Amino acid sequence: MTSRRHPTSGSTRRTVVGALAAAPVALAFPAIVRAQAAPVKVGYAIARTGPWAGGAQVSQEPNFLLWAEQQNAAGGLNVKGTRRPIELVSSDDRSDIETCVRTYEKLMGSDKVDLVLPPWGSNANFAVAPIANRMGYPFLAPTALSRRLVEMKLPYFFLLLQQPKPMMDALVDLLKANGAKTMAVIYVDDLFGLENYAALKVAVQGSGITIVEDKSYPLGVKDLGPVLRSMKDKAPDAFVGLTYPPDTILASKQAKEIGFNPKFFYASVGTAFQLYRNVMAAGAEGVLGMGSWNVKTSPGAKAYFDAHVKKFQKEPDRWASGACWAGLEIMTAAVAKAGLDRKAIRDYVASTEHATIIGKIRFVGSENVGTPGSVSQWQKGEFEVVWPKPIATAALQTPKPPWG
Amino acid sequence: MRRDLVILFVLAGAALALPFVASDFVVSLALSCLMYAALASSWSTFCGSTRYLSLATAAFFGIGAYASALTLGELPWLAAIALGAAIAAAVAVVMGAAVLHLRGTYFAVLTFGMTELIRHSIAYFEKQVTGTVGRVLTVVPERDTVYLTVLGLAFAAVLAAILIRRSRFGLAMAGIGADEQRAETLGVDTRRVKIAGFAFTAAFAGAVGAAMSVRWTYIDPATVFSPFIGFQTVLIALIGGAATLWGPLLAAVVFSLLAETLRLSMPQVYMMSLGLLLILSVLYLPGGLASIRWRRP
Amino acid sequence: MTFGAWAELIASGLITGGVYALVALGLNLQYGLMRILNIAHGEFLMLGAFLTWWAQTSLGISPLVILPVSFALLMALGLAIHRLTFRRLARTSGDLDVFEARGLMVSFGLMFLVQNLAQWLWGGELRGYDWLAEPVAIGDARFAANKLLLLGLALLISAALIVVLRTTLLGKGVRALMQSPTGAQLVGIDTTRLHPLMFGVGLGLSGVAGCLLSTAYTISPAMGEPYTVTALIVITLGGFGSMAGALVGGLGLGVIEAIGMHFTNPSLKTLLSYGIFIAVLLWRPNGLFARR
Numbered sequence: 001m002t003s004r005r006h007p008t009s010g011s012t013r014r015t016v017v018g019a020l021a022a023a024p025v026a027l028a029f030p031a032i033v034r035a036q037a038a039p040v041k042v043g044y045a046i047a048r049t050g051p052w053a054g055g056a057q058v059s060q061e062p063n064f065l066l067w068a069e070q071q072n073a074a075g076g077l078n079v080k081g082t083r084r085p086i087e088l089v090s091s092d093d094r095s096d097i098e099t100c101v102r103t104y105e106k107l108m109g110s111d112k113v114d115l116v117l118p119p120w121g122s123n124a125n126f127a128v129a130p131i132a133n134r135m136g137y138p139f140l141a142p143t144a145l146s147r148r149l150v151e152m153k154l155p156y157f158f159l160l161l162q163q164p165k166p167m168m169d170a171l172v173d174l175l176k177a178n179g180a181k182t183m184a185v186i187y188v189d190d191l192f193g194l195e196n197y198a199a200l201k202v203a204v205q206g207s208g209i210t211i212v213e214d215k216s217y218p219l220g221v222k223d224l225g226p227v228l229r230s231m232k233d234k235a236p237d238a239f240v241g242l243t244y245p246p247d248t249i250l251a252s253k254q255a256k257e258i259g260f261n262p263k264f265f266y267a268s269v270g271t272a273f274q275l276y277r278n279v280m281a282a283g284a285e286g287v288l289g290m291g292s293w294n295v296k297t298s299p300g301a302k303a304y305f306d307a308h309v310k311k312f313q314k315e316p317d318r319w320a321s322g323a324c325w326a327g328l329e330i331m332t333a334a335v336a337k338a339g340l341d342r343k344a345i346r347d348y349v350a351s352t353e354h355a356t357i358i359g360k361i362r363f364v365g366s367e368n369v370g371t372p373g374s375v376s377q378w379q380k381g382e383f384e385v386v387w388p389k390p391i392a393t394a395a396l397q398t399p400k401p402p403w404g
Numbered sequence: 405m406r407r408d409l410v411i412l413f414v415l416a417g418a419a420l421a422l423p424f425v426a427s428d429f430v431v432s433l434a435l436s437c438l439m440y441a442a443l444a445s446s447w448s449t450f451c452g453s454t455r456y457l458s459l460a461t462a463a464f465f466g467i468g469a470y471a472s473a474l475t476l477g478e479l480p481w482l483a484a485i486a487l488g489a490a491i492a493a494a495v496a497v498v499m500g501a502a503v504l505h506l507r508g509t510y511f512a513v514l515t516f517g518m519t520e521l522i523r524h525s526i527a528y529f530e531k532q533v534t535g536t537v538g539r540v541l542t543v544v545p546e547r548d549t550v551y552l553t554v555l556g557l558a559f560a561a562v563l564a565a566i567l568i569r570r571s572r573f574g575l576a577m578a579g580i581g582a583d584e585q586r587a588e589t590l591g592v593d594t595r596r597v598k599i600a601g602f603a604f605t606a607a608f609a610g611a612v613g614a615a616m617s618v619r620w621t622y623i624d625p626a627t628v629f630s631p632f633i634g635f636q637t638v639l640i641a642l643i644g645g646a647a648t649l650w651g652p653l654l655a656a657v658v659f660s661l662l663a664e665t666l667r668l669s670m671p672q673v674y675m676m677s678l679g680l681l682l683i684l685s686v687l688y689l690p691g692g693l694a695s696i697r698w699r700r701p
Numbered sequence: 702m703t704f705g706a707w708a709e710l711i712a713s714g715l716i717t718g719g720v721y722a723l724v725a726l727g728l729n730l731q732y733g734l735m736r737i738l739n740i741a742h743g744e745f746l747m748l749g750a751f752l753t754w755w756a757q758t759s760l761g762i763s764p765l766v767i768l769p770v771s772f773a774l775l776m777a778l779g780l781a782i783h784r785l786t787f788r789r790l791a792r793t794s795g796d797l798d799v800f801e802a803r804g805l806m807v808s809f810g811l812m813f814l815v816q817n818l819a820q821w822l823w824g825g826e827l828r829g830y831d832w833l834a835e836p837v838a839i840g841d842a843r844f845a846a847n848k849l850l851l852l853g854l855a856l857l858i859s860a861a862l863i864v865v866l867r868t869t870l871l872g873k874g875v876r877a878l879m880q881s882p883t884g885a886q887l888v889g890i891d892t893t894r895l896h897p898l899m900f901g902v903g904l905g906l907s908g909v910a911g912c913l914l915s916t917a918y919t920i921s922p923a924m925g926e927p928y929t930v931t932a933l934i935v936i937t938l939g940g941f942g943s944m945a946g947a948l949v950g951g952l953g954l955g956v957i958e959a960i961g962m963h964f965t966n967p968s969l970k971t972l973l974s975y976g977i978f979i980a981v982l983l984w985r986p987n988g989l990f991a992r993r
Contacts (some may be wrong), residue, residue, distance in 0.1 A: 049675065049817065053825025091668050094675075097620045097627060098436060099667065119963050124538070127624030148622075150541050152822055173469035189527060191537040191624065198535075216531065218524070219626070220927055222720075222918065225713040226963040233706070245827055253917075257836050257845035262768050279829035279919065315942035457802060502983060507802050509738050513933060514982050518928070521975040528968055631926075635809065642806055676821070679813025686806045687789055 015085065021200055039087035040077050040340065043107035044117035047124075050095025056120035058273060059143060060322035062312050064088065064117055066199070067328045070307065075330065080339040089113055093124065100124045101131065105251050108135040114340050115331065122146050122191060129157045138346040140331060142324035146191055150367045156346050159365050160323040166200035166373030167290060169265060171240065172203040174288075174375050180237040180264055185214040186227060187242035196268065197244040211237050217247070224251050228260050238264035245270030248289075249279055256283055256403035263399035265287060272318035272376065276381040284378040286400035291318035291376025291383050294356040296393040300329075315355040318376060318383040321335070326356035360390060408566045408649065412510065416559045423548050435551050435619075439658040442558040443633075444652035445640040447607035449565045450601035451638075452646030453577040456507070458513035460499065461637045463522045464492035464606040466629035468613030470526065473539040481545050485553060485614045493603040493608025495522075500602040504595065507584075512560055516631070523629035531627070538624030545618060554616045558653075561608050565649055577601055582649075643685045645692020655692070678690055709842040710959055716844065718955020720914065722859060722919055725935035725947045726927050730862075733942020734879050734899050736797060737787060737804040740809035741974070742932055743925025745775055745904050747819060747906075749911025750920045751922035757830050757915075758860035764916050771908040779904030783897040791896070797844060811853060811958070812925075819922040829919035847916040859948040875899060879942050934978040940988020 044064065047056040054277055068086045076083035089107065095098040100119050107113050108131065116132060118141040120123060125144035132139040133154040142160045149159060175183070185200065187193035189252050193216065204211060212234045215227050230249065231239065239262045241251045248270030256264065271289025280287070295302040308316045315320065331347060338344035353362045353370065363372035375387040379398060384394035419438065423431050443461060451458050468488030475484050503514050530536050568574040576597045579587035586593050617623050636659075644655025659678075664672035685692065727844040728742045748770045755772075756762040786807050794800035866872035874895060877885040886892055910928075914920075935954060939946025954974065961973050981988070 018441070044522060047825075051825075053820070054827050054921060057824060057826060095709075098616070100909060101427065101619055102432035102436070105432050109428035123622060123624070127620045130621055152540075172572075190529055193539050194535070196532065197438075218527070218971050221967055221970070222927070223713070223717045223959070223962075224941055224967070226710055226959045227707075227967060229709060229713070230963060246921075249827075249919050251827060253834060253845070257832065257843060259836060259843050259849070273829060275829065279831060281831055283831075377474060379851045396645070455798070455802065457805070506982070506986065508798050509736075509805060510982060510986060512802075512805060513738070513937075514979065516981070517934075517975055517978050521972065521979060524971045524975065525759070528972060637969065639809065673821075675817035676814050679810040679815075679817070682810035682813070683786060683807050686803050687786060687793075690793075691801065 004337065015105050025216065034318045036282070037076065037084045040079065040083045040115065041087050041089055042115045042117060043089040043111065043113035045091055045100050045103035045119050045235060047095045047120050048092040052095040052120050055143065059317050060120050060189045061353050063324040063328060066308060066311055069311070071332070073074060078336040080336065093119055097124060101127050104128045104131055108132065108137055122149065125149065129154050132156055136342050138342060138349055140327035140349070141328050143320050149196055150365060151338045153365060158349060158363055158368070159366050159369050160327045160361070161320060162292065162371055163367060163371050168196060168199040168203045168373070169356055170387055171375030172207050174396065175209060175264060177240050178208045178396065180209055181312040182212045182236040183209050184234060184236040185236045185240045185242065186211055186224065187216050188244055188247060188395040189216050189218045193242045198388070200240065216293060217226045222246060225254050225258065225348055229258055232258060232260040236262055238262055239266065239336065241267040243269065244265050245273060245275065250278065252280055252283065252287065255324050261400065261402055265400050274315040274317070277378065283403045286397060287378045291385060292371060293322040294318050294383055294385065294393055296392065297359070298357050304357055311340040322358045326358050326361055329359065330354045405566065405570060411558070412562055412566065416456050419555050423551055431551060433660060434662055435554055437657050438558040439616060440637065440640055441653045441656040441659065442561045442608055442612050443552065443637040445561040446605045447637050448532050448641040448646040448652045449568055449578065450605045451613050453574065453581045454598065455505070455581040456598065457516045457638065458602065458605065458640065459512050459634045460519050461609050462629050462631055462634040463519035464496065464609035465613035466523065466625065467492045468610030469540070469617035469623050469628040471542050471610070472614035472617050472644060476543045481549060484630040485611050487585060488614030488645065489607040489611040493607040496603040496606030497599055500599040504598045504602065519629060519631065519634065523625045525624040537639070538622050540622050541618055544621070550615055550618060554612065557608060557611050557615065562653060569649065573597065573600070593694045599627060639682055641643065641681060643692055648692060651692045703839045710963055711956055712842060712844070714959030715860060715952055715958035716848045716852045716955070718952035719855035721931050721935050721954055722908045722948045722951025723821070723855035723913065723948065724907070725932040725951055726859060726862060727903035727910070729942060729944060729947045730899055730906070730930040731903040731935045733781035736801050736976065737900065738801065738808065739903070740805065740808040740820060741815055742907055743929035744815035745907055746907040746911035746914070746928050747922060747925040748815065749775055749908030750915035750924065751819060751823060753912040753915045754828055754920055756832060757832065764912055768909060768912050771912040772905040775908030776901040776905035780897050783900040787900065788897070810845060816922055816925060816942065823922060825922060827919050827921045832916045844966055845917065851913050851917060858909065859944060863944045934974055937981055938988060943960065943988065946988050
C-alpha cells in the first residue's frame, strides 16, 4: 500500500482533505436525504386490552406493524414517487367505544395525521366511521361486518370482509352441490349471529335444504351440550354454527364429546385461527368455516404468511388477517398513485379493481364485491379454501371424518 | 353554601368556554370527565349518605341510551333526554320498592343482578320481537350540543347535591346512613326517602345515558349496559369520598386525566393502578380524597 | 322424550352444576365465615386456570399434578392478601356493615388489579389445550372424560369440606365463628388465625376450580367474571355459609339450566338464572334451604 504522507503541493493536500471531509458527508448523504423526507403519519387506535384484544391482536394490529416495518425497510412509503418513512401514531382503545371515538377525533382533528387505519370490530367501526367520513379520511375496515354499515352509505368507508349474504350463499351452494338435505343451526345472540342467520334463512329458500332445528345462544355460553344433543337426535346432514371463537371451540369440543358427527360441520369465526388447530389437534380435520385464503392462494400470500410468522412467531388467521393485509396493499397502491390527497385516495379506492393477496377486490359503495363468499376446510393441518372452485386451494373432502 | 355555589359557577363557566377555545380532543376528554362527574355526584348524593351501595347505574344508563336511540327520530333532543331520565326514574321506583328493604351486600348484589336481568331481557326482547341486536342512531346532533347537555347535567347534579345536603331530604338520607332504625323511630319515612333518592340517581344516569349514546352511533345491550360503567362510577365516587360534596367531582376529573395519560403510555397499568388505588384508599383513606382537604368537625 | 334422553340431559346438567358448585365453594367459605364478598373470586380462578395451562403447554405437566400446586400457591396468595388488606379492615371498621361494604370495595380493587395483571402478562387472547377429552360412554350417553373428572372432584371436595367442617375441631371452630363471632371468641376460638387460614383456603379452592376448568374450556384473562356471578347465584340459592347448600344449589342450577335450554333456547338461560337469583334474594334471602 502506498500512501503519500506528505503531498508535495498545497492543492493536492486540499484535495485530499476535501475528499476526506466529503467522504463522511457522502456516506451520510442517503441518511440526510431520508431524514429530510418528512414522515407519513399513520394513526390508529386498537384494542390492546379488554375483550376485543383477543381478536385485534390476532387479525389486525400485527398486520399494521408488519406493513410499516416492510415499507420502511424499503426506504419508506411510496408517495407519488418519493419514499417517505411511515410513522405509526397509535394507542390502546381499551375495547371502549368512547375512548376509540376520542382517539380518532384527536388523530384526525387535532393531530391531523396523514392517514388512519381502522379499529377492530363492528361496534368500534360503527362509532368511528361517521367521524372519518366527516373529516374526509378514507377508512378500509377488515373486521367490520354488518349490512347496516353498508346501508349507512358513507363514501369514505370501505368494508373489506365479505358480508353475511355472500358468505351464507357460498355455504348453501357448497352444501347443495354436495347433496345435503337437512341442516341444524346455532347462532350467537349478536349482530354477527343474527345477520348471518337471517342471510342463511334467505339462502336456503329454494335450495332443497331444510333447517330442522335452530337455536340461538348468548355470548359467553358455557355449555351447548343439551342443544347439540337434541340436534344429534335429529341427525341432520349439516351443522352450521354462526359462532365466535370461544363458542366455536366449545361447540366443536362438545360435539366431539357427545359423538355428534354430521357430514358437514361448519363453525363460522375462530376456525380460521391457529388456535383452533392448537386446541382441537386431530379433531380439526374436516371442519368447515369462514376462510378466504391461505399460502397457496397467491405468491404474495405466501410471502405475507412467512413474514408474519417470522416477525410474530404466530400465524395470521385465514380470514380477517388476509383481508387486513389486502386493505394495506390497496392503501399502499393508492398513496403511490395519488399521494396524500385523501379525496384522491378515496376516489382511487372506490373506482379501481385492486389486485391483492386474496384476489381481486372491487368496491360498490362500501361493500367489497370482488372477493366472493367462500368456505374453507381444515385438511391435514391447513385451512384450505374449498369453495368456490375458482379460488379453491384444495378440493372439498366429504363426509367429515370422525372426531380425532 | 354560598362558597360552594360560587365554586360551582366558576367551574361551570370554565367548562362552558372550553369548546370555543380548546381542540376536539380536549373537549372529548372534558366530556368524559363531565359524564363521570354527573354519574358519580348523583350516585353519591343517595348512596354516599344512605350507605346503600347501588351497582345499578349501568341499568339506568342503558335505559336512557335506548330511550334516546328509539325516540330521537321523532322527539327533539331535550325531550329525548328527559324521557330517558323519566323512564329510568320510573324503573328505579319499581326496583327500589322491591329491593330497598335489604341492606349492605344484599342490596349491592341485588342491584347488580337486576342490571344484568334488565340487560338480558332487553337483548332477548330485541332479538325475538324486533329481530335486531342493537340500534343505529341515525339522527345525531352536533358534538357541541352533546357537550353542553352533559355539562348541564353535571352542573345540575352538583347543584342538586349542594341543595339536597342542606334540606330535610338530605338530612333524612344522612340519618338513614347513620342509623336507619333510629331514623325511623324519629319519624322519617325511610321507605319513601330511599325510593326518592334511588330515583334521583336513576334519573341522572338515564339522562347521561341518553346523551352519550349518540356519540357511539350504534348501541347494543352489551355496550350500554356494561357493568364497567357502574363499577367505574362507584369507584370514582368512593375514592373521591362518597359522603362528601366535591369528592366525586374531583375524582372524576383526576381519573379521566389519569386514564388518558396512562392509556397513551401504559394502558394495563392504568387499570391495575385503578384497582390498587381503590384498595389503598379504602384501607387508609376511607373518607376518600376529599376528606384530605376538608376538615369537617 | 325417552328415559335415556332425560337421563342424559339431567346428567349433563349435573356436570355443569358440579362446575358451579366447585366454583362457589371458595366464595362461600369467605362470605359465610368472614362476610367478605370476594368479587375478585373469578379472577383467582382465572389465575389457577392460566397456571395450569402454562404448565401443561410449556412444561408438559399434567393438570392432575398441578391441582395441588394450584391450591397451595393460591392459598399462599390468599394468606398474603388477607394479611395486607382484610386484616387491617377488620381492625379499623366500626361495625360489620361497614366492614362488609369496605371488603366489597377492596375486592373490587383486587378484581381490577388481578385481571389486568393477567392481561399484561399473557395478553388478551384466548388459550386452550386438549387434555383427557376422550368421550366416555355410560350406557347410551357419552360424556367427556375431563368433565366427568370435574364432577367427581367437585363432589369429592365438597364432601371433604363438609366432613372437615362437621367433625374436626378446626371445622367446628369455623362453624362456631360463622354462627356467632363474638361468642366464638369468648370460648377461645382464635379468629386471628382462622380468618386468614380460611380466606387462603377459599382462594385455594378457586385455584383448584380454575385448574379443572382449564381442561375443559378455553381460557382468557376476562373469563373470571361470569364465574363470580354464577358463584354468587349459587351461594345465594344455597344460603350463605352452607357448604351442603352450595353443592345442592349448584347442581340444581345446572340441571334447571340444562332443562330450560333444551325446551326453550340457551338465550333464555341467563334470564332464567338471574330471575331465580333475584327471586331468591327477595323472598328467601337466607337461601332456599334455610330453616328460618
